[in-house]
Amino acid sequence: MKDVNLKVISNKQIAKNTYESVLEGDVSHITAPGQFVNIKLEGKFLRRPISICAVEDNRLTLIYKVVGAGTEQMAEAAAGTVWQTLTGLGNGYDLTKSGDKPLLIGGGAGVPPMFELCKRLVKEGKAPVVILGFNTKDEVFYENEFKALGADVVVCTADGSYGTQGFVTTPMETVDYTYFYTCGPEPMLKAVFKASKTSGQLSFEERMGCGFGACMGCSCKTITGYKRICKEGPVMEKEEILWEK
Amino acid sequence: MNTKVKLCGIEMSNPIIPASGTFGFGYEFAELYDINILGTFSFKGTTKDKRFGNPTPRIAECERGMINSVGLQNPGVEDVIKNELPKLKTCFSKPVMANVSGFSVDEYVYTCEKLDKESQIGWFEVNVSCPNVHGGGMSFGTSPEAAAEVTAAVKKVTTKPVIVKLSPNVTDIVSIAKACEAAGADGISLINTLLGMRIDLKSRKPVVANKMGGFSGPAIKPVALRMVYQVYDAVKIPIVGGGGISTAEDVIEMMLAGATAVEVGAANLVDPFACKNIIEDLPRVMEKYRIENLTDIIGGAH
Numbered sequence: 378m379k380d381v382n383l384k385v386i387s388n389k390q391i392a393k394n395t396y397e398s399v400l401e402g403d404v405s406h407i408t409a410p411g412q413f414v415n416i417k418l419e420g421k422f423l424r425r426p427i428s429i430c431a432v433e434d435n436r437l438t439l440i441y442k443v444v445g446a447g448t449e450q451m452a453e454a455a456a457g458t459v460w461q462t463l464t465g466l467g468n469g470y471d472l473t474k475s476g477d478k479p480l481l482i483g484g485g486a487g488v489p490p491m492f493e494l495c496k497r498l499v500k501e502g503k504a505p506v507v508i509l510g511f512n513t514k515d516e517v518f519y520e521n522e523f524k525a526l527g528a529d530v531v532v533c534t535a536d537g538s539y540g541t542q543g544f545v546t547t548p549m550e551t552v553d554y555t556y557f558y559t560c561g562p563e564p565m566l567k568a569v570f571k572a573s574k575t576s577g578q579l580s581f582e583e584r585m586g587c588g589f590g591a592c593m594g595c596s597c598k599t600i601t602g603y604k605r606i607c608k609e610g611p612v613m614e615k616e617e618i619l620w621e622k
Numbered sequence: 623m624n625t626k627v628k629l630c631g632i633e634m635s636n637p638i639i640p641a642s643g644t645f646g647f648g649y650e651f652a653e654l655y656d657i658n659i660l661g662t663f664s665f666k667g668t669t670k671d672k673r674f675g676n677p678t679p680r681i682a683e684c685e686r687g688m689i690n691s692v693g694l695q696n697p698g699v700e701d702v703i704k705n706e707l708p709k710l711k712t713c714f715s716k717p718v719m720a721n722v723s724g725f726s727v728d729e730y731v732y733t734c735e736k737l738d739k740e741s742q743i744g745w746f747e748v749n750v751s752c753p754n755v756h757g758g759g760m761s762f763g764t765s766p767e768a769a770a771e772v773t774a775a776v777k778k779v780t781t782k783p784v785i786v787k788l789s790p791n792v793t794d795i796v797s798i799a800k801a802c803e804a805a806g807a808d809g810i811s812l813i814n815t816l817l818g819m820r821i822d823l824k825s826r827k828p829v830v831a832n833k834m835g836g837f838s839g840p841a842i843k844p845v846a847l848r849m850v851y852q853v854y855d856a857v858k859i860p861i862v863g864g865g866g867i868s869t870a871e872d873v874i875e876m877m878l879a880g881a882t883a884v885e886v887g888a889a890n891l892v893d894p895f896a897c898k899n900i901i902e903d904l905p906r907v908m909e910k911y912r913i914e915n916l917t918d919i920i921g922g923a924h
Binding site (some may be wrong): 378380417421422423424461567583584585587589590591592593594595596597598603608 | 636643644645648650651653654674675678680681682683684685686687688690692695746777829839840860888890892893894
């Protein structure tokens with residue numbers, strides 16, 4: 378973990394309510410896909426935790442949905458704006474378990490962490506299959522970017538306005554895979570958990586206080602004990618998950 | 623310039639104390655900087671039994687602050703002694719403040735009696751003010767009789783100084799502080815969080831699952847200052863003042879109100895280096911306000 382100043386290089390809307398910010402600075406403490414950063418915004422007390430979409434040298438790409446005043450402020454930030462950012466938070470995905478043909482399932486705002494993961498798996502010579510789920514056509518993003526990495530990509534929308542009609546679990550039925558990685562809203566995670574035929578890793582979300590393990594705000598119960606989503610998570614192994622809600 | 627203070631007979635190199643619940647058991651912050659620069663810190667509120675706390679979400683943002691409804695998540699006193707204190711020993715060589723909570727007088731007594739044998743512990747901070755648990759915590763801190771009962775019972779089984787942490791969610795903080803002093807308390811710590819809430823406009827429901835939670839952050843500083851000021855006038859024992867502290871100037875202000883040592887809470891969650899920055903900035907601010915010895919200004923506003 379390191380607290381650094383990151384400069385906004387570009388900031389653009391890429392889908393409905395969805396923005397891509399490219400930041401520049403010391404991102405050397407980011408060690409794994411699935412980790413997140415926590416951004417201090419002018420006038421906001423708590424930082425905003427955002428998952429990592431891509432990291433390369435001294436550049437960091439974040440994709441986020443505007444859901445409230447904080448993300449709205451982020452979306453409006455002009456190039457040159459500096460964000461004080463805690464980097465390298467959370468455990469991230471473990472790539473060593475992927476097997477040759479891992480399945481990556483991203484839903485909505487859970488798509489971004491799949492991108493850096495896919496990039497690294499391809500680099501390791503794996504053949505990832507990617508399923509991207511959205512509510513509707515206007516919300517679809519990064520289909521071509523995933524394809525450009527060399528992955529097999531299936532896009533589905535809940536209303537059928539683009540790609541395959543239905544939820545991510547529909548294409549899951551017909552794909553062969555060695556392991557799965559997923560991130561998305563909790564109902565989707567639960568459905569993927571149930572539909573999955575192999576072991577895998579799921580990334581969870583929770584309202585956080587600090588983002589680095591101090592406040593216990595984001596704790597959850599697992600089979601192996603209490604865990605902090607921000608510190609021992611956000612990525613959990615399928616075998617340790619306890620569904621409570 | 624001298625930043626030393628003495629709290630209940632124990633000297634501290636400076637008055638800065640990360641508040642309980644914002645600093646864990648210290649060792650995670652020790653990965654970021656040498657935590658021996660702190661005056662001390664108050665470790666995560668410990669109870670007799672292991673607790674998960676309240677359901678999530680249990681954090682909400684506010685203007686100039688935040689709400690938490692964690693509800694005393696901790697591994698229980700046995701585990702604290704067996705696992706947390708040995709881990710802390712590897713990175714912190716000063717006496718630590720043991721924050722203790724309970725759901726009955728017997729539980730406070732049980733936990734304090736166990737911890738009293740631990741040489742790493744310098745002080746007890748007996749929390750009678752957690753707003754996030756029912757049938758315990760704050761209910762002991764909202765009546766002078768109950769606060770005095772806990773204080774007297776804990777004093778009987780401990781050899782270390784006992785500082786009682788009070789709730790601001792009361793009509794007369796002075797009477798409670800005086801009752802604790804009369805029951806043998808060695809110090810008073812205030813304030814814990816203010817009971818508050820936020821409501822989400824989209825769902826039209828409270829943001830935190832427990833509906834209400836403890837409000838902390840810079841917004842509560844004036845309330846904390848006022849209560850420290852009032853209690854300083856009424857008791858002879860030292861006061862640990864806290865509530866919204868995030869700068870060295872805030873520390874000076876709190877000491878002028880009457881605090882001997884100063885707790886920093888919510889600020890740690892926004893900036894993990896908050897206490898380090900405050901400690902490093904203290905000499906500059908002391909010079910600016912022509913303060914030679916920090917102890918000289920305790921209660922200086924009276």
